[in-house]
Amino acid sequence: MAGPHTITKHNLARKNTSVRLQRRRNPQVEIQNKEPYVEGKYFIYKRYESSATSVLFLQSEQGKKCFFCAKTWLPCTNEVYLTNTLDKRRQYTIEGLAYNRQFAHNIYLGIAPITQQDNKTITLGKLIKHPDSTNIDLSAEYVTIMKELKQSSRLDLQLQRRNSETNIGLQRLAIQIARMHKGLTTPLQNQNILETTKKKWHLNQQCLHRAIKKSFPPFLAILLYYIFYILMSFMHKTCSKDIQQRQGKVKRCHGDLKTNNIWIVGKQFNALDCVDFQPDFCNIDTLSDVAMLTMDLEVQLSQQSNLSKREVRSLLNTFIEVYLNAMGENNAPSRLLLEYYLTEKAIVCAYMCILFDSEYDANLLEQGKKYLKTALSHAGLLFICIAKKPLKQLASITWFNILNKSLAHSAHMS
Numbered sequence: 001m002a003g004p005h006t007i008t009k010h011n012l013a014r015k016n017t018s019v020r021l022q023r024r025r026n027p028q029v030e031i032q033n034k035e036p037y038v039e040g041k042y043f044i045y046k047r048y049e050s051s052a053t054s055v056l057f058l059q060s061e062q063g064k065k066c067f068f069c070a071k072t073w074l075p076c077t078n079e080v081y082l083t084n085t086l087d088k089r090r091q092y093t094i095e096g097l098a099y100n101r102q103f104a105h106n107i108y109l110g111i112a113p114i115t116q117q118d119n120k121t122i123t124l125g126k127l128i129k130h131p132d133s134t135n136i137d138l139s140a141e142y143v144t145i146m147k148e149l150k151q152s153s154r155l156d157l158q159l160q161r162r163n164s165e166t167n168i169g170l171q172r173l174a175i176q177i178a179r180m181h182k183g184l185t186t187p188l189q190n191q192n193i194l195e196t197t198k199k200k201w202h203l204n205q206q207c208l209h210r211a212i213k214k215s216f217p218p219f220l221a222i223l224l225y226y227i228f229y230i231l232m233s234f235m236h237k238t239c240s241k242d243i244q245q246r247q248g249k250v251k252r253c254h255g256d257l258k259t260n261n262i263w264i265v266g267k268q269f270n271a272l273d274c275v276d277f278q279p280d281f282c283n284i285d286t287l288s289d290v291a292m293l294t295m296d297l298e299v300q301l302s303q304q305s306n307l308s309k310r311e312v313r314s315l316l317n318t319f320i321e322v323y324l325n326a327m328g329e330n331n332a333p334s335r336l337l338l339e340y341y342l343t344e345k346a347i348v349c350a351y352m353c354i355l356f357d358s359e360y361d362a363n364l365l366e367q368g369k370k371y372l373k374t375a376l377s378h379a380g381l382l383f384i385c386i387a388k389k390p391l392k393q394l395a396s397i398t399w400f401n402i403l404n405k406s407l408a409h410s411a412h413m414s
Contacts, residue, residue, distance in 0.1 A: 016070040022168075039127070039147055040123070042058035043060075043061065043063075044056050045065075045320050049359060051081065051359065051360070052073060053072065054287070058070065058122070072143045073092055080352070086141065090140075092277045093111055097111055097131065099276045100274050103270070103274055104263075107146055108145075109129070113142055114140065125233065134230050138145065142367065155262040167318060173319070174322035177269075177293065186252070187250065187279065189279060197236075198282075201236065204348060205353060209354050211354040212224050215369055231383055234383065234386065235340055235343070235382055239386070244338060250284060255282030259296050261274075290338075292341075292349075296318060296348070299346075336386070339381055347371075350368045351368070354392075
């Protein structure tokens with residue numbers, strides 16, 4: 001006699017019916033027993049491109065949309081990306097799969113070789129779930145295979161439909177980010193956090209200068225650059241000790257925690273598309289990682305006409321409070337450094353939008369200016385916070401020297 005778990009036609013039919021119902025209720029949930037199959041030729045019906053990556057949305061030759069999408073690295077050489085060789089692109093693809101699975105393991109299915117591609121079609125080889133030296137073709141270009149999620153589940157789009165539960169949602173987000181940070185590993189590379197911070201500031205200076213020149217008339221551009229240079233130089237001189245003391249908080253972080261990289265599936269926040277190409281951008285203080293998200297939340301919420309500045313500030317304060325309490329870091333030094341990182345991240349997002357991403361989406365030029373405005377606001381707040389320190393801590397700051405350096409640096413960049 002057949003038991004309840006015996007595979008019969010009746011039981012199989014019931015199981016298939018159950019599977020169909022699950023897919024109808026939540027089509028984003030991949031059934032665990034289903035083996036993903038991606039090999040074959042596909043039509044590209046949509047693509048999102050940046051200066052260094054392309055995400056392809058695919059459909060079969062019969063016109064059926066695929067449950068997955070494919071991300072590929074593009075040849076690119078600039079201050080941020082260096083993907084001009086096949087070896088480097090393959091390295092980033094393989095390492096990126098492992099890194100991204102730490103943050104959204106159910107979304108990243110594996111990688112697949114490209115056997116043929118043109119502007120309208122792409123042909124993929126077999127899916128490789130766990131790539132290593134034994135199953136990789138060194139002559140092939142590879143794509144990362146990810147489940148395609150509904151665009152409406154992106155956090156930035158969810159925030160636009162703000163409701164009474166936004167505050168509760170941001171509290172849940174803060175707790176999940178803190179839980180994620182507690183589970184991260186220490187980088188294998190022994191990087192000095194202060195030296196890395198200074199190195200990144202030199203890069204940020206160059207890109208910021210170019211971004212401001214591109215966005216504003218000459219006189220205003222020079223004035224803005226002087227302001228940023230003076231404020232950031234002041235911050236580096238006064239915050240260096242606080243930064244150095246956080247060496248033990250450096251983890252292999254996400255590195256690009258923006259609202260458009262966080263997708264909501266059910267009640268779970270999934271952080272996609274982490275930094276997988278430059279260790280200095282992801283082997284960072286966890287405060288730096290959450291600062292990117294906090295700053296982007298501020299920009300997104302500030303664009304909503306139904307929210308006052310006071311309401312935006314209240315939502316952000318709650319998010320920060322919950323996160324810092326969950327991390328056991330709700331203290332004055334952490335809050336001061338968070339303000340520094342908020343300024344830094346706003347500068348990075350500003351020049352990325354203005355210099356690179358606006359080439360593919362003209363609207364991002366204005367978005368970059370909003371990030372600049374946010375950066376200037378936080379730089380001013382940080383200056384006020386630091387200025388409240390005892391005068392003996394500020395004795396080493398020579399404003400005349402900082403101003404001279406800013407003038408010399410601006411002249412050199414011109």
